[in-house]
Amino acid sequence: xxRARSEERRADILRAALEVIAERGYRGASLGSVAERxxxxxxxxxxxxxxxxxxxxxxxxxxxRWDTSGGRDREGWRLDLLExxxxxxxxxxxxxxxxxxxxxxxxxDGHPAREFFxxxxxxxxxxxxxxxxxxxxxxxxxxxxxxxxxxxxxAVMDGLQYQWLLDxxxxxxxxxxxxxxxxxxxxxxxx
Amino acid sequence: xxRARSEERRADILRAALEVIAERGYRGASLGSVAERxxxxxxxxxxxxxxxxxxxxxxxxxxxRWDTSGGRDREGWRLDLLExxxxxxxxxxxxxxxxxxxxxxxxxDGHPAREFFxxxxxxxxxxxxxxxxxxxxxxxxxxxxxxxxxxxxxAVMDGLQYQWLLDxxxxxxxxxxxxxxxxxxxxxxxx
DNA sequence: ACCCAGTTACCTGTAAATCGGTAGGTGATG
DNA sequence: CATCACCTACCGATTTACAGGTAACTGGGT
Numbered sequence: 371x372x373r374a375r376s377e378e379r380r381a382d383i384l385r386a387a388l389e390v391i392a393e394r395g396y397r398g399a400s401l402g403s404v405a406e407r408x409x410x411x412x413x414x415x416x417x418x419x420x421x422x423x424x425x426x427x428x429x430x431x432x433x434x435r436w437d438t439s440g441g442r443d444r445e446g447w448r449l450d451l452l453e454x455x456x457x458x459x460x461x462x463x464x465x466x467x468x469x470x471x472x473x474x475x476x477x478x479d480g481h482p483a484r485e486f487f488x489x490x491x492x493x494x495x496x497x498x499x500x501x502x503x504x505x506x507x508x509x510x511x512x513x514x515x516x517x518x519x520x521x522x523x524x525a526v527m528d529g530l531q532y533q534w535l536l537d538x539x540x541x542x543x544x545x546x547x548x549x550x551x552x553x554x555x556x557x558x559x560x561x
Numbered sequence: 562x563x564r565a566r567s568e569e570r571r572a573d574i575l576r577a578a579l580e581v582i583a584e585r586g587y588r589g590a591s592l593g594s595v596a597e598r599x600x601x602x603x604x605x606x607x608x609x610x611x612x613x614x615x616x617x618x619x620x621x622x623x624x625x626r627w628d629t630s631g632g633r634d635r636e637g638w639r640l641d642l643l644e645x646x647x648x649x650x651x652x653x654x655x656x657x658x659x660x661x662x663x664x665x666x667x668x669x670d671g672h673p674a675r676e677f678f679x680x681x682x683x684x685x686x687x688x689x690x691x692x693x694x695x696x697x698x699x700x701x702x703x704x705x706x707x708x709x710x711x712x713x714x715x716a717v718m719d720g721l722q723y724q725w726l727l728d729x730x731x732x733x734x735x736x737x738x739x740x741x742x743x744x745x746x747x748x749x750x751x752x
Numbered sequence: 753a754c755c756c757a758g759t760t761a762c763c764t765g766t767a768a769a770t771c772g773g774t775a776g777g778t779g780a781t782g
Numbered sequence: 783c784a785t786c787a788c789c790t791a792c793c794g795a796t797t798t799a800c801a802g803g804t805a806a807c808t809g810g811g812t
Contacts, residue, residue, distance in 0.1 A: 376787080393670045397588045400771065412772085414788050422772065467668055474665005477658055477726040479584045488727040495724075495731075512744050521737050522744070525720025526713060533686075533712055535668040536679040540686075546712045553703050553713070553744055567760075591797065603798085605762050613798070 380418055380428075382408050387429050392468040395475050396426055396483065423482045430486050433469065447501045449551065456527065456547045463535065470531050495520045502554075511556030519554065526550045571609055571619075573599050578620050583659040587617055587666055587674065614673045621677050624660070638688060640696045640742065647718065647738045654726065661722050686711045693745075702747030710745065717741045 386407040390399040401422055405415040419425040459466050476483040502516035502523070510519055526547065534543040577598040581590040592613055596606040610616040650657050667674040693707035693714070701710055717738065725734040 379787085395586075395588060395666055395669050397586060398669065401773090402770080411789060413774090413790085416773070417786090417788060420773090471665055471669050473723060474662055474668075475586055477665070477723065478586045478589065478662050484727070488731075491724055491727055492731060512747075514740055514744070518737070518740050521721065521724055521732055522717060522741050525718075525724060525737075526716045527720070528723060529716025529718070529720035530712065532664060532668065532719060533682055533716060536675070536682055540679075540683060541712055546709070546716070549705055549709050550713050553705070556703075570761085592799090593797080602763065604764080604800090607799070608760090608762060611799090 376418075379408070383410075383415060383418055383425070384429055384432055387425055388468050389464065391426075391429065392464050392471060395471045396481075397475065401425070426482055427486075429468075430472075430483060433465075434490075447497060449501055449505045452501065452523075452527075453544070453548060453551065456530075457544045459531070460534070460543050463538070466531055467535055470528075470535055473528070491524065494524055498523045506554075510554055512554070523550075523554070567609075570599070574601075574606060574609055574616070575620055575623055578616055579659050580655065582617075582620065583655050583662065586662045587672075592616070617673055618677075621663075621674060625681070638692045640692055643692065643714075643718075644735070644739060644742065647721075648735045650722070651725070651734050654729070657722050658726055661719075661726055664719070682715065685715055689714045697745075701745055703745070714741075714745070 383404065387399070387404045390404045390407065393399075394403075400412075401415055402412040404425070405412045408415070415425075419428060472483055473487055475481055476487045478484075498520035499516040502510065502519050506516065509515065512519075530541065530543050530546050533541045574595065578590070578595050581595050581598065584590075585594075591603075592606055593603040595616070596603045599606070606616075610619060663674055664678055666672055667678045669675075689711035690707040693701065693710050697707065700706065703710075721732065721734050721737050724732045
C-alpha cells in the first residue's frame with residue numbers, strides 16, 4: 371500500500387499548493403510554505419515534484435482534469451449549466467482566487483503558465499461558441515455569430531470574478547452573469 | 562534646478578517600474594532591476610522611494626492621475642469614448658499588461674494594491690453606470706438598469722484584455738468590444 | 753567674491769532573510 | 783536486500799533594507 375499512500379500525499383500537496391498560490395500567487399508561493407502546510411520539509415516536497423514549475427504544472431493539469439470531467443465530459447455544456455457553474459464558483463472563492471491570480475501572473479513574460487492559459491482560452495472560446503450555437507443556432511437574437519459572442523461570454527465570466535474577488539459584497543456574481551445571459555437572449559425578461 | 566532634476570528622476574523611475582512590473586509583475590519586479598533600468602543602484606532608488614511598496618503606490622497614483630485627467634475630467638465619459646479608449650489600449654500592450662498583471666496579483670491576500678483596486682472598481686462601476694444612464698436613460702433596451710449593466714461593461718473590458726494579452730492574434734479586442742456595445746444597444750446593426 | 757552650513761543625490765558595504773535546488777544519508781517497507 | 787519516503791545539511795543566488803559616507807550644489811552672511 372505504499373503506492374496509495376504516495377498518491378494521497380501528492381493529492382495533499384496539490385491541495386496545499388492550490389491554497390498557497392491563492393494567497394500569494396505563483397511567484398510568491400514558496401516551496402517551503404507549501405511543504406509546511408502538508409507537514410513536510412521543503413526537500414521532502416521536492417521528492418514528489420522535482421521543481422517548483424513541475425508543481426505548478428501538476429496543479430494546472432489537475433484543474434484541467436477536474437473541470438473537463440465534472441459535468442462537461444468533452445463537449446456537453448449547455449448555457450444553463452454555465453449559469454450553475456458560476457453559482458458554484460461563487461461558493462468556492464479559494465479556487466477562483468487561485469486561477470484568477472494565476473491568470474493575472476501568466477501575462478507576464480516567460481511565465482510558466484502562459485502557454486497553458488493561451489491554449490486553454492482558445493479551447494474555452496471554442497467550447498463557448500459551440501454552446502451558443504447549440505442554444506441559438508448560427509445567429510444570436512442580437513445578430514451576433516456564436517464565434518463573435520464566445521469571447522464576450524468568456525470575458526464576462528473572468529471579469530466578474532475579479533470584481534467579485536475584490537469586493538464580494540459589491541458584486542452579485544451569479545446575478546450579474548444571469549443579466550448577461552438575458553442580454554444574449556435578446557433582453558426580454560424570462561418566464 | 563536641483564528640484565526639477567529630482568522630479569525628472571522620479572518620473573524616470575516610475576516609468577521604469579511600470580515596465581518591469583509589466584514584465585515580471587509586482588512580486589517579480591526587484592528594486593535592483595528597476596534601478597538598473599534607470600541607471601541607478603538599488604540603494605539610489607531607495608533614496609527616492611523608501612520601500613518597494615512606496616514605489617508601487619506611486620506607480621498606481623500616477624496611473625490614477627493620468628487617466629482621471631486625460632479626456633475624462635471627472636465624469637466626462639461617453640460610450641463612444643469608451644470605444645476609442647479600448648482602441649487606444651489595443652495599441653499600448655505595455656500599460657495594459659502592467660495593470661492586468663497587477664489586478665491579478667492584487668486578489669492575493671495582503672497585496673499592497675488590493676485596496677487600491679477595490680476602491681478603483683467601485684468608482685469605475687459608478688462611472689460606467691453614469692455613462693450608461695447618459696446614453697440610455699434609466700433602462701437599457703434590454704430592460705437592464707444602468708447599475709446592473711455597469712459591472713458587465715467593466716467585466717467585458719477586463720476580460721477581453723486578458724484574452725488579448727495572451728493571444729493578440731486570436732482576439733480582436735476593439736471589434737469584440739464593439740460587439741458588446743451593440744448587444745447593449747439592443748442588438749440591431751448600427752447605421 | 754568668498755566661505756560656510758545645510759540639503760540633496762547618490763554611492764559602497766553589508767546585514768538578514770529567503771529562495772530553489774543538490775547531495776547524501778536513514779529508517780521503514782516489501 | 784532493494785526500493786521508497788523523507789530528512790539533515792548545505793550551497794549559491796537573490797531579495798529588501800539599513801548605515802554611513804561623499805561629492806555636488808544651495809542660499810545666506812560677510
